[in-house]
Amino acid sequence: MEYASAEPHPEAALLRPIENPGKSFYYIVGILLVIILYTGFVYFRQLLYGLGVTGMAQPVTWGFYIINFVFFIGISHAGTLISAILRLSKAEWRRPITRMAEVITAIVLAIGGLHPIIDLGRPDRMMHLFYNGRLQSPLLWDVTSITAYFTASTVYLYIPMIPDIAILRDRGVQPRWLYEFLSWGWQGTEKQHKVLDRAMNILMVVVIPIAVSVHTIISYIFAMTVQPGWHSTIFGPYFVVGAIFSGIAAILVLMIVFRKVFRLEGYLKHIHFNYLSILLLIMSLIWFYFTFSEYLTGYYGHEPNEMRVFWYKFAGDFAPFFWAMIICNFFLPVALLCNSRTRTIPGILIASISVMIGMWLERLIIVVPSLANPRLPYPTGIYIPSHTEWMLFLGGVSVFVLGYMVFARFFPVISIWEIQEGRHESAKAVNERIRSYMPDPEPTSAAE
Amino acid sequence: MNKKIIEGLQILSISLIWLLFTGIAVWIVTLIRESLKLHDAPDASVGISIVAIPVFFLLASVLTYVFVGLRKGRKEHTER
Numbered sequence: 001m002e003y004a005s006a007e008p009h010p011e012a013a014l015l016r017p018i019e020n021p022g023k024s025f026y027y028i029v030g031i032l033l034v035i036i037l038y039t040g041f042v043y044f045r046q047l048l049y050g051l052g053v054t055g056m057a058q059p060v061t062w063g064f065y066i067i068n069f070v071f072f073i074g075i076s077h078a079g080t081l082i083s084a085i086l087r088l089s090k091a092e093w094r095r096p097i098t099r100m101a102e103v104i105t106a107i108v109l110a111i112g113g114l115h116p117i118i119d120l121g122r123p124d125r126m127m128h129l130f131y132n133g134r135l136q137s138p139l140l141w142d143v144t145s146i147t148a149y150f151t152a153s154t155v156y157l158y159i160p161m162i163p164d165i166a167i168l169r170d171r172g173v174q175p176r177w178l179y180e181f182l183s184w185g186w187q188g189t190e191k192q193h194k195v196l197d198r199a200m201n202i203l204m205v206v207v208i209p210i211a212v213s214v215h216t217i218i219s220y221i222f223a224m225t226v227q228p229g230w231h232s233t234i235f236g237p238y239f240v241v242g243a244i245f246s247g248i249a250a251i252l253v254l255m256i257v258f259r260k261v262f263r264l265e266g267y268l269k270h271i272h273f274n275y276l277s278i279l280l281l282i283m284s285l286i287w288f289y290f291t292f293s294e295y296l297t298g299y300y301g302h303e304p305n306e307m308r309v310f311w312y313k314f315a316g317d318f319a320p321f322f323w324a325m326i327i328c329n330f331f332l333p334v335a336l337l338c339n340s341r342t343r344t345i346p347g348i349l350i351a352s353i354s355v356m357i358g359m360w361l362e363r364l365i366i367v368v369p370s371l372a373n374p375r376l377p378y379p380t381g382i383y384i385p386s387h388t389e390w391m392l393f394l395g396g397v398s399v400f401v402l403g404y405m406v407f408a409r410f411f412p413v414i415s416i417w418e419i420q421e422g423r424h425e426s427a428k429a430v431n432e433r434i435r436s437y438m439p440d441p442e443p444t445s446a447a448e
Numbered sequence: 449m450n451k452k453i454i455e456g457l458q459i460l461s462i463s464l465i466w467l468l469f470t471g472i473a474v475w476i477v478t479l480i481r482e483s484l485k486l487h488d489a490p491d492a493s494v495g496i497s498i499v500a501i502p503v504f505f506l507l508a509s510v511l512t513y514v515f516v517g518l519r520k521g522r523k524e525h526t527e528r
Contacts, residue, residue, distance in 0.1 A: 135479050135496060136489035144500045147472065148507075155507055159514055181454050184518045195517030199510050206506060213499075 009171070011419060014412045017262050018173060021409050032402040039395025042388050043118065051121040053388045060371045060381040064389035065119035067363040068396060071246070072112030073146065073218055074239070074359060078247030079105030080153040081211040084204045092430060093275055095422045096267040099415045100258065101251050102157040107403040108250075109150045111396050116142075118392060138220040149214045156203045159196065162186050163417040178410075215243040222366065229298070229309035229370035238290045242359060245283040245329070249355035252276055254404070256349050258413060267414050270345070277348045280355065281337040288330045308373045312380070318369050321361050328358025462515055469504040476501055 009015055017025075046053050056063045079101040086094035116139070117123050133140045166186035169179035186192060219239035222230040232238075252273065259268040298306050313322045333351040336342045372381035407413070476497045483489060 130475060132482075133479050134488060135483045140479070141496055144476065144496060148500055148503045151469075151504070151507055155511055159510075162514075162518070177454065180451075181457055184458060184515055185522050186518055187522055189521050189523060191521030192518050195514060195521055199514045199517075202506075202510055206503070210503065 011416045014414050014416050017408050032398045035398040039391050042391040046388050055383055055385045059374045059378050060383040062367050064385045065115045067367050069112050069115035070363045071360050072108050074243035074246045075250045076105045076108040077243035078251045080156050080207050084207045088204050092426045095418045096414045100413050103407050105153040106157050111399055113146050138224045141217045145214045145217045149210050152207050152210050156207050159199050164412050215239045227370045228305040241286050241290055245287050246359035248280045249352040252352040273348050277337050284333045305375050309369050312369045312373055322365055325358050325361040328354045466508050469508045472504050473501045
């Protein structure tokens with residue numbers, strides 16, 4: 001691999017994946033490309049034969065594609081939202097985490113955003129949206145908000161990356177023209193730092209309401225209908241909570257994998273996992289509270305159509321998925337993360353994977369049972385996903401892994417300049433901050 | 449690659465971003481006009497556009513500010 005100055009960098013471990021990716025990188029990329037190519041073939045088959053190749057039929061007309069759409073967009077909240085909150089609150093421990101989180105958002109949003117198009121038997125009809133879209137439809141609100149979130153997240157990822165891109169440019173890493181192009185003449189002058197700080201401050205504030213609005217609007221696709229099980233006023237915050245919950249789990253899984261693969265133990269320490277896992281624990285409790293509240297209200301109303309969906313989930317065909325969701329999202333993570341002896345890295349990994357599975361099941365449980373038990377007098381619908389749908393799900397996950405690997409091949413997944421800034425300035429800044437809000441000492445000696 | 453070409457590409461990228469966001473704004477305005485014509489939830493239309501259009505322009509402005517600011521903030525000797 002042609003690159004770079006041989007000079008050792010103080011953060012050499014962060015540059016290793018770029019300067020020496022190793023053979024295993026290319027093997028994994030090869031395997032992922034094979035899966036993605038096969039997924040492409042499967043999708044082409046769906047284009048030829050229509051949605052008949054999926055398990056969707058009347059009355060269950062939304063299946064894996066919409067479930068995965070909601071799931072992927074949910075995970076996207078990992079990044080920008082959490083990173084913006086940590087930056088805004090000046091949490092110093094954020095430094096090795098934010099970039100990893102922001103990359104998740106950009107990649108996952110692109111994948112999630114494609115799913116409604118995959119769900120169209122005739123994707124060319126997407127163009128109708130541009131010519132004849134109706135702003136009355138929450139689906140159109142989604143298009144607008146997801147586009148805004150995607151652009152905001154990409155800008156929010158890119159701008160703090162500029163100083164790191166300049167480091168790669170100065171080290172002569174190939175392709176140099178790319179780093180030259182993306183670094184915009186960064187030299188690290190005081191004036192340039194000021195510009196960067198100001199832009200990041202604006203973006204931090206802008207990105208949080210956009211992120212919240214995206215998942216609220218996704219919930220409106222369901223809540224704005226009068227379908228039993230969907231027409232709920234708490235769906236907005238419930239979806240946002242679920243999104244942050246699954247997002248934190250996704251960051252934790254990625255952090256653990258990257259720490260192991262790229263030997264980043266010096267950057268991703270136990271304290272980072274401890275703080276994030278406590279956040280995951282809190283989100284698990286909040287999620288349970290929302291779930292309990294949502295179902296209790298429905299049960300108490302005892303409206304016949306609502307109860308059909310309710311029992312379908314609690315004791316009917318979807319009961320195994322429903323109770324698995326409760327175990328995965330609540331009992332298992334709470335049991336593992338409450339106890340400091342099990343709040344170890346393997347314990348956190350199990351809890352995070354469990355939450356991701358549980359949150360996927362939650363999307364399944366929201367989408368399918370309400371459609372299978374419509375208000376109209378239809379017999380209960382059946383939905384069994386086909387090979388095409390499973391393959392497109394696997395393909396989506398593969399695109400995510402590939403996207404992340406390609407990113408890590410060209411850019412540092414941990415912000416080098418922010419780590420260096422933290423080393424030099426954090427302690428002083430934290431000290432000053434503490435002094436600013438602590439009460440002044442009593443002037444005892446002077447008075448005496 | 450030649451520095452002039454890279455600079456040209458940078459300016460082109462900023463122009464394309466503005467073009468894209470202006471396109472989105474024009475699209476939203478067209479949808480509002482359509483919804484007003486059809487008396488189709490004009491309140492929702494106006495509400496969304498009030499939020500969405502400024503967000504896109506704000507993002508484009510921040511990017512432009514960064515790109516222009518970074519160029520202006522370079523050390524004197526490299527500007528020549």
